[in-house]
Amino acid sequence: MQKRRMGKGLGRGETIAGLLFASPWFIGFILFTAYPILSSIYFSFTDYNILSDPYWIGTENYIEMFNWDPAFWKSLWNTFYYVLFSVPLGISIGLMIALILNADIKSIAVYRTMYYMPSIVPIVAGSILWAWMFNPNYGLLTLAVEAIGLQAPAWLGDPRWAKPSLIIMSLWGAGGGMIIYLAGLKNIPKTYYEAAELDGANLFTRFRRITLPLLTPTLFFQLIMGIIGSFQVFTQAFIMTSGGPNDATLFYVLHLYRNAFQFWRMGYASAMAWVLFAIIMVFTVINWVGSRYWVHYDQG
């Protein structure tokens, strides 16, 4: 605080230097974020195909979306379904692996790498690989299910199985969260567990009363980021199913992409983008409000 008031001349020099050093961000922010945000709001109230000028139509895009576009509702439902399963399941599996790994195991680095690796596989490569895994004739998953004597579903070819298949694929990347939970677990002081053990608390109680509460801030952050990321699911559906079969994997962003870059309905797609933003915001706010009841911030 005292240092803050050191000489005026130095302060001015520092301000100029500060603005200069930050200038790339200023320019980038105005050019590639602020201006696009404003024009996106404007576009969302227009009919715009890029070739001719935007034509103001008021709230008609929004009205059409909610009333006259069944594919919008379908894509919204598909995306909700995907988020609802892939996020909690992904977090649970990542946490489970982290709990098993969190011991004085010599080979921890090897295991950690093996669980983590799938999460960094490029999404295009992952999609092609999993399309092969789900192949109805030769796919490894098909053959594995048939090997135990069951009838394998058509996976991506079956409207009932297409979304669950993509969710299964997403769980393959659960190791990404595992790395983060592992770091969170390492931050919990060992003495807590030792004290609990002396009091006769069993494994489950220790997890329920120590591990879980102290990990809630990390889980909360992962939940929010997971929801934001999953709402934007696109590439898998684009490559593996093209939104099919029977629109079963027509996700929100895929529908948005088609409107923008296949039908050149830029105004409508902009309106869709803002609705997506609003949905994500609502979920984030609900999470923040809800977090008061389960996230513990009392640690240090």
Place this chain on the structure above:
Amino acid sequence: MAQHNHATSSAQSQSGQFTNWYNAHRKQISHIVRHLLLILGSILFMFPLIWLISTSLKADTQIFKIPPEIIPRPVVWKNYTRMWTYFPFLQFLKNTVFVVVMSVSGVLVTAPMVAYSFSRLRWPGRDFLFMIVLGTMMLPGQVTMIPLYVLFSKWGLVDTFYPLWIGTWFGGGAFNIFLVRQFFMTIPRSLEESARIDGANQVQIYYKIMLPLVRPVLTTIAIFQFMGSWNDFMGPLIYINNQAKYTLSLGLRLFQAQTAGAQTEFGMLMAATCVMVLPVIVFFFIGQKQFIEGVTLTGMKG
């Protein structure tokens, strides 16, 4: 009566023996159970990748054999040698490398600059603007996607590589700025004050003293950006039309779509997929320590 007594006591001592034995070996038992679970799980997680590599090394006839065989017999390299001439993967690779180099450079040059300003220099409005930096992380890319496309098309830059990397030269994104800033914050203030007394100016302090100190996090953001640009699909999909300018992710997708169902090209598709995965894994191993630190730092509190 006596016999009965004897029987119960022996059963008791037997179960007692088991409890004793269990207590004595509890550590080892939990260790073994843990390892069994971990091995089982890692087989599950690694198998798709192993299967991918194995398929890419098989002859066409072995790929579609039922029951499937894990080990390629014989090991065939034909898929890897043929794919480059069969399809313009070499061109796609060159394009991707260009975009990666340009965007990684952009991030490395500008992210530390901006982060330095937001952490070590004091100027009015700084903390408020940093909130905005963090706020942009919450904005889904779809919101700016369309106006950006309109902007780049007005500038005549559609179907060029510019839209894919130019943005990284303006601070390198909120995520990278945040990461480097966290590192700058840990450096003691006295360091630059003594440099200033010695007569160093801001640029010298930044370039000669501060930048070398955050070198580990520069590795982290370089790897992040490499992966981001290497993996990017939506960007090239929107901006690149001419096949000669395709990146690997786009080219791989095109190859998959064109050869759908053709068994003779499937081995090459798998080989090309491996080529796409391999550099990511190599860079992950090279920078594993910094990479994981970066992931956990941003993943725990944002």
